[in-house]
Amino acid sequence: MTQIIELPRQTDGTGFYLHFTGGFRAANVAENAWRIEPVFVNGKACATGPLTMAQLQTLSKQNRFCAIAFQRMGWMNGVFNSTWAPIVPGKANHSQGPAELWSQIAGNISRPRTKEFFDSVEHPAEEELAKAMDDQDPVEALARYISLSLQSMDISVEQIAEHYHEQLVNHMAAGNIDGERSANTLSQTLYAHVHSFFLHLGATRDYLGALIAFRIGLDHTKIDSLARLVGKLRQANLPNDAVLDLLITSGDIAAHPQRPDKFVVAGWMQEVTSIRNELVHKRPYGSKSNESRGWVVPTQKEAGLYRYFRPLDVNGNAKQDLFDVLHHHYARCTDLLHKAAKASGNNTAMMHITDEDVISLEIRKPDKPEG
Numbered sequence: 001m002t003q004i005i006e007l008p009r010q011t012d013g014t015g016f017y018l019h020f021t022g023g024f025r026a027a028n029v030a031e032n033a034w035r036i037e038p039v040f041v042n043g044k045a046c047a048t049g050p051l052t053m054a055q056l057q058t059l060s061k062q063n064r065f066c067a068i069a070f071q072r073m074g075w076m077n078g079v080f081n082s083t084w085a086p087i088v089p090g091k092a093n094h095s096q097g098p099a100e101l102w103s104q105i106a107g108n109i110s111r112p113r114t115k116e117f118f119d120s121v122e123h124p125a126e127e128e129l130a131k132a133m134d135d136q137d138p139v140e141a142l143a144r145y146i147s148l149s150l151q152s153m154d155i156s157v158e159q160i161a162e163h164y165h166e167q168l169v170n171h172m173a174a175g176n177i178d179g180e181r182s183a184n185t186l187s188q189t190l191y192a193h194v195h196s197f198f199l200h201l202g203a204t205r206d207y208l209g210a211l212i213a214f215r216i217g218l219d220h221t222k223i224d225s226l227a228r229l230v231g232k233l234r235q236a237n238l239p240n241d242a243v244l245d246l247l248i249t250s251g252d253i254a255a256h257p258q259r260p261d262k263f264v265v266a267g268w269m270q271e272v273t274s275i276r277n278e279l280v281h282k283r284p285y286g287s288k289s290n291e292s293r294g295w296v297v298p299t300q301k302e303a304g305l306y307r308y309f310r311p312l313d314v315n316g317n318a319k320q321d322l323f324d325v326l327h328h329h330y331a332r333c334t335d336l337l338h339k340a341a342k343a344s345g346n347n348t349a350m351m352h353i354t355d356e357d358v359i360s361l362e363i364r365k366p367d368k369p370e371g
Helices: 053-062 098-120 126-134 138-174 187-215 226-232 242-249 267-282 322-343
Strands: 013-020 025-030 033-041 044-051 067-076 079-086 253-255 263-265 295-300 305-309 311-314 317-321
Touching: 013 138, 025 044, 033 053, 033 138, 033 305, 044 053, 044 138, 067 138, 079 138, 079 322, 098 126, 098 138, 098 322, 138 187, 138 295, 138 305, 138 322, 187 226, 187 242, 187 267, 187 322, 226 263, 242 253, 242 322, 263 267, 267 322, 311 322, 317 322
Parallel strands: none
Antiparallel strands: 013 025, 013 067, 025 033, 033 044, 067 079, 253 263, 295 305, 311 317
8 A cells, every 4th residue: 555654844943053163163042142062071972051252252262163154044944044154354244255245246237237128028038037137247247156156165165064063973972082083974075075165266266367357458258267367467567456456465466486577376375276276186185095084183171172183185294184274265265255345346235125126926825736
């Protein structure tokens, strides 16, 4: 006899987390009250609290847990949702990350561009809608590409943070807190997210290069990467552009050491490009034996505080933790792209949607079948 069993749906709920390196995180449980996890107590992985934000900041500093991002997550009508807001260095308010700023730049260009079309067509067909939305100028398109790449990078970091947290809890639950090295099938997902991180960071870098190329009058379809942009720059006739100036003053573009009239990618940007080239073009992360397993390291053993450690072996140095390295470059990237959005001169204001902005609306009754 055929059995029909209704698939369970998660009940509605929300959570707000602050993620740190090492697999450590804090959950906001009330106004200025945070629960930290995991903590090793009586041989088990536990959560404890509450701590004030000031206490949490002191604890994280003492244990060298670096704050990565805020995450608001939950379920609505059984559908999971997650919003990731990176901690941008030097910023007090992290409600809008660089991905949002670049999305708003694109949206604020799109809105007046499409206004005439939507004012003149009462019920546009799906194909007409798509054509109107996709008929973007280079600034709108490249701003959107930067935003989408930053969002994808955020997702990669979110998943790596989740992996570290889960592995830290697993080690505590198994009592493996004395440096025992282990791995499981979830290592494959870690490798995939590391690869994705460097792909999207590189894409963000190159879309920014193409945007600068367009801003200074070059053909952005040919000068479509930061390396090609830098190859075209000359000291004698360096264009005056705020975003380009930002990359030069921040040390991401510098004078060529042997050819003073030319430029090279330098500083942080050169460092992350070198790691990306190895892990994207030469070998994948996880291909070296010392990258294949992780372990936990005590940071404050008497308090039950530990961190998960997974090596990254680059240039013969396997003493650095993968997530520490990724977080360093993630923070530098979000900082640069946040500043670049503000320096661009484009409108980064959040769009406020009114009734006139609604293009299409369909209301379904709860019992109406799909299709």
